[in-house]
Amino acid sequence: xxxxxxxxxxxxxxxxxxxxxxxxSLALYGLPLAIDYTGGSMLELxxxxxxxxxxxxxxxxxxxxxxxxTADIRAQPSLQGTLIIRTREMDAATQARVMEALRARYGDVxxxxxxxxxxxxGAEVTRGALVAVAMASLAIMLYLTFAFRQVPHxxxxxxxxxLALLHDVAVVVGTASIFGKVFGWEVDALFxxxxxxxxxxxxxxxxxxxxxxxxxxxxxxxxxxxxxxxxSILQTLDRSLNTQLTLIFTLVxxxxxGGTTIRQFIATLLIGMISGTYSSIFNAAPILxxxxxxxxxxxxxxxxxxxxx
Amino acid sequence: xxxxxxxxxxxxxxxxxxLWVDFTETRIEIGFLGLQxxxxxxxxxxxxxxIQILLExxxxxxxxxxxxxxxxxxRIIENRVNALGVTEPVVQxxxxxxxxxxxxxxxxxxxxxxxxxxxxxxxFVDAGATPIPEGTTIRTSLDxxxxxxxPVTATPSLAPTPSLTGxxxxxxxxxxxxxxxxxxxxxxxxxLRSARPQLDEFRQPEVAFTLDAEGxxxxxxxxxxxxxxxxxxxLDKKVISCPVIQEPITQGQGVIRMGSGSTLAxxxxxxxxxxxxxxxxxxxxxxxxxxxxxxxxxxxxxxLIAGIIGFATVALFMILYYRVPGVxxxxxLxxxxxxxxxxxxxxxVTLTLPGIAGFVLSIGMAVDANILIFERLxxxxxxxxxxxxxxxxxxxxxxxxxxxxxxxxxxTCAILYVFGLNFxxxxxxxxxxxxxxxxxxxxxxxxxVTRTFLHxxxxxxxxxxxxxxxxx
Numbered sequence: 191x192x193x194x195x196x197x198x199x200x201x202x203x204x205x206x207x208x209x210x211x212x213x214x215s216l217a218l219y220g221l222p223l224a225i226d227y228t229g230g231s232m233l234e235l236x237x238x239x240x241x242x243x244x245x246x247x248x249x250x251x252x253x254x255x256x257x258x259x260t261a262d263i264r265a266q267p268s269l270q271g272t273l274i275i276r277t278r279e280m281d282a283a284t285q286a287r288v289m290e291a292l293r294a295r296y297g298d299v300x301x302x303x304x305x306x307x308x309x310x311x312g313a314e315v316t317r318g319a320l321v322a323v324a325m326a327s328l329a330i331m332l333y334l335t336f337a338f339r340q341v342p343h344x345x346x347x348x349x350x351x352x353l354a355l356l357h358d359v360a361v362v363v364g365t366a367s368i369f370g371k372v373f374g375w376e377v378d379a380l381f382x383x384x385x386x387x388x389x390x391x392x393x394x395x396x397x398x399x400x401x402x403x404x405x406x407x408x409x410x411x412x413x414x415x416x417x418x419x420x421x422s423i424l425q426t427l428d429r430s431l432n433t434q435l436t437l438i439f440t441l442v443x444x445x446x447x448g449g450t451t452i453r454q455f456i457a458t459l460l461i462g463m464i465s466g467t468y469s470s471i472f473n474a475a476p477i478l479x480x481x482x483x484x485x486x487x488x489x490x491x492x493x494x495x496x497x498x499x
Numbered sequence: 500x501x502x503x504x505x506x507x508x509x510x511x512x513x514x515x516x517x518l519w520v521d522f523t524e525t526r527i528e529i530g531f532l533g534l535q536x537x538x539x540x541x542x543x544x545x546x547x548x549x550i551q552i553l554l555e556x557x558x559x560x561x562x563x564x565x566x567x568x569x570x571x572x573x574r575i576i577e578n579r580v581n582a583l584g585v586t587e588p589v590v591q592x593x594x595x596x597x598x599x600x601x602x603x604x605x606x607x608x609x610x611x612x613x614x615x616x617x618x619x620x621x622x623f624v625d626a627g628a629t630p631i632p633e634g635t636t637i638r639t640s641l642d643x644x645x646x647x648x649x650p651v652t653a654t655p656s657l658a659p660t661p662s663l664t665g666x667x668x669x670x671x672x673x674x675x676x677x678x679x680x681x682x683x684x685x686x687x688x689x690x691l692r693s694a695r696p697q698l699d700e701f702r703q704p705e706v707a708f709t710l711d712a713e714g715x716x717x718x719x720x721x722x723x724x725x726x727x728x729x730x731x732x733x734l735d736k737k738v739i740s741c742p743v744i745q746e747p748i749t750q751g752q753g754v755i756r757m758g759s760g761s762t763l764a765x766x767x768x769x770x771x772x773x774x775x776x777x778x779x780x781x782x783x784x785x786x787x788x789x790x791x792x793x794x795x796x797x798x799x800x801x802x803l804i805a806g807i808i809g810f811a812t813v814a815l816f817m818i819l820y821y822r823v824p825g826v827x828x829x830x831x832l833x834x835x836x837x838x839x840x841x842x843x844x845x846x847x848v849t850l851t852l853p854g855i856a857g858f859v860l861s862i863g864m865a866v867d868a869n870i871l872i873f874e875r876l877x878x879x880x881x882x883x884x885x886x887x888x889x890x891x892x893x894x895x896x897x898x899x900x901x902x903x904x905x906x907x908x909x910x911t912c913a914i915l916y917v918f919g920l921n922f923x924x925x926x927x928x929x930x931x932x933x934x935x936x937x938x939x940x941x942x943x944x945x946x947x948v949t950r951t952f953l954h955x956x957x958x959x960x961x962x963x964x965x966x967x968x969x970x971x
Contacts, residue, residue, distance in 0.1 A: 234794075236791075236793075281612070281784065282608045282609045282611075282612040282613075282784075282787065283609060283612075285608060285609070286608070286609045300791060300793065301606075301789065301791050302790070302791040302793065302794040303788075303789065303790050303791065303794060304608065304787065304788070304789035305786075305787065305788045305789070306784075306786065306787040306788075307785070307786050308555075308783075308784075308785035308786060310555075310560075310785060311553070311555075311785050311786050318918055319918070321918075322914050322915065322918040325914050326910065326911050326914045329910045329914065330907050330910060330911075333903075333906060333907055333910060334903070334907075337899075337903045337906075379927055380853060380927075382918075382927070383853060383915065383927050383930050383931075386911050386914070386915050387860070387911070387930075387934070389911055390907060390908040390910075390911035390912075391908075393904065393907045393908075394867070394904035394907065394908065395904075397900055397903045397904045397907065398871065398900045398904065401899050401900035401903065402900075404899075405896070425878075426874075428874050429870055429871055429874040432816075432820065432870045432874070433863075433866070433867045433870050433871075435816060436813045436816060436817075436863045436866045436867070436870070437860075437863040437864075437867075439809060439812040439813050439816065439863070440809035440810075440812075440813060440859055440860060440862060440863040441809075441860070441863075443805045443806075443808040443809035443812060443859075444802075444805045444809065444856060444859055444860075446805075446808075447801055447804040447805040447808055448801050448802055448804075448805040448856070448859075450797075450801075451545070451794070451798065451852060452852050452853060452856055455853065455856065456856065459860070
């Protein structure tokens with residue numbers, strides 16, 4: 191029999207190995223917040239074939255058309271002939287001037303997307319986002335405590351599921367920070383949607399394992415808690431992996447063939463789903479065991495205090 | 500057994516209905532239910548291209564905005580936007596101080612913004628001896644620089660309309676030729692003090708108005724010299740009504756009779772327009788989104804391909820891994836897809852790119868219920884249970900975890916939906932709604948339909964000797 195519970199601290203360590211670099215990046219560089227949260231304007235343009243401007247050139251043109259200082263303008267030309275320009279908030283008339291200036295220089299430039307968000311809206315969305323995550327966590331914790339009310343210490347199941355969920359949020363947010371630095375990812379309104387979806391799925395997986403523990407606790411009365419948890423994880427392993435696989439299939443299909451505008455959203459979901467399954471099996475259920483045995487009392491004890499064989 | 504066939508027939512009927520809805524674009528009317536519905540796919544702005552503008556009351560943040568005023572403002576904007584000739588504009592109040600304007604298919608952002616921001620200009624015009632028909636667009640002396648009267652801008656926070664003739668272009672009327680007569684403007688809406696709707700003695704709606712001191716003087720002067728002639732009330736260069744001057748009006752009060760067939764609501768709308776000249780609540784633009792039509796087309800095509808490939812891989816996996824139950828699950832999944840899409844068209848749910856992602860994702864989730872059940876089924880079979888009993892056990896035992904996990908997903912969906920509602924973030928809302936519908940439908944197809952299929956199959960084959968069919 192595979193012993194997952196016995197190696198629980200190894201699995202916790204693996205989680206930390208993924209989370210800690212992300213948190214360091216978060217502390218150093220923060221989150222690459224998009225205009226949805228900070229306010230500002232974004233233009234996505236398609237250039238006529240052959241036009242391959244440097245970002246400095248584009249910034250110069252946009253600066254002249256808008257009158258914004260060049261420090262407030264960023265331009266990202268791509269090899270596929272698209273050009274993304276980000277500036278502080280601009281109005282419709284200014285946007286028209288920018289388009290005119292770009293067309294004068296590069297010919298038939300097509301505007302694919304223009305977004306402009308005022309700073310007050312951005313601040314509200316940020317606040318709303320935090321409230322939404324907090325509320326979702328709280329609601330799920332309460333529901334689980336209710337759903338497991340017949341099991342001793344029902345509250346622990348809710349807390350363990352939420353800890354696993356926070357683990358996934360930490361993984362995704364940390365990754366977003368690193369990828370923002372490396373690949374120029376941005377955290378937009380969809381990122382929040384992804385995070386909340388991941389929360390939902392992470393709890394899905396935790397519940398399936400917990401549900402089996404709930405059932406086995408009744409069936410194998412008197413068995414050590416540790417063994418019951420381990421047995422429950424193994425019993426649900428097939429299901430967890432298969433569900434994970436089907437989700438990965440659909441997500442990879444969306445990632446490869448879906449719209450470019452949601453590519454980052456899908457990638458975030460994919461990372462979060464994998465983390466969600468991992469955390470349910472290797473974190474949420476082991477946390478129950480740690481809690482049951484109150485192991486934190488021995489965490490900081492010196493090894494020397496243990497009897498030497 | 501007979502019961503089972505009944506269920507099978509019902510499921511079949513449902514499938515046929517769903518498929519019919521999926522592949523038709525029509526209007527249905529069910530007379531005795533008073534039901535009337537258009538069956539069609541509603542595409543969001545990000546898929547069809549267009550403009551979304553979020554307007555916010557331009558008042559200090561702690562000052563409350565009167566709901567009635569906001570509603571009046573919404574109505575005026577709707578009228579202006581309708582003049583653009585957009586097929587399905589959406590003008591909605593979002594929260595307590597915002598209005599969302601969505602203009603599908605519109606690409607010119609500057610023109611759209613100007614249309615929304617235009618100030619209504621009310622003029623009293625001297626028509627001379629003959630009335631001008633209602634609805635005619637005319638030129639007035641206000642267009643000409645010689646009069647020296649500045650155009651009315653009731654809301655200082657909004658930019659004055661750059662050129663008032665631009666309004667004529669927006670309404671789609673043919674440009675006016677220079678030879679057309681120019682009517683003299685007696686007075687503008689600036690001199691109006693109040694306007695309210697009322698019914699006259701014949702219960703016909705009309706608008707009563709009062710003028711300020713300057714207006715009273717101008718009006719008295721003009722009406723006493725022009726009894727028997729026509730005075731036209733013109734809004735944004737469009738003639739609203741042309742009453743005859745029956746006697747001099749010296750008290751600064753008067754009424755505007757509405758045309759025949761008008762209702763009190765029309766009078767109310769006119770009174771609102773007269774009162775404010777522009778918008779009752781000053782607005783500023785806080786958020787603009789503009790999606791080009793090509794990007795939307797591309798997104799639809801890509802989502803479709805992604806959906807098909809996603810579905811195919813899931814189907815393949817299920818059949819290879821779970822064999823016969825897998826085939827049944829894929830059948831149920833096809834029904835699920837047809838059903839959910841039919842619900843989208845019937846409600847209707849506006850499909851956005853994240854919404855489609857939610858839908859495709861929910862296909863993966865719909866399978867989850869089946870996987871849970873089939874794993875249980877295998878366990879029960881391994882434990883040596885009889886097949887028919889194993890199926891019932893499998894479903895029963897898998898149910899609590901399916902229930903709990905789906906409820907927690909629905910909780911998240913509800914929170915997301917409320918979040919999206921507060922910020923006019925239609926993207927987030929679309930995703931939450933499609934995912935929630937998907938979860939609800941998957942409970943039905945994943946559990947009830949698959950179970951009926953499995954039992955129906957068992958009624959027809961002997962379970963013994965077919966263990967391999969169940970992937971054992």
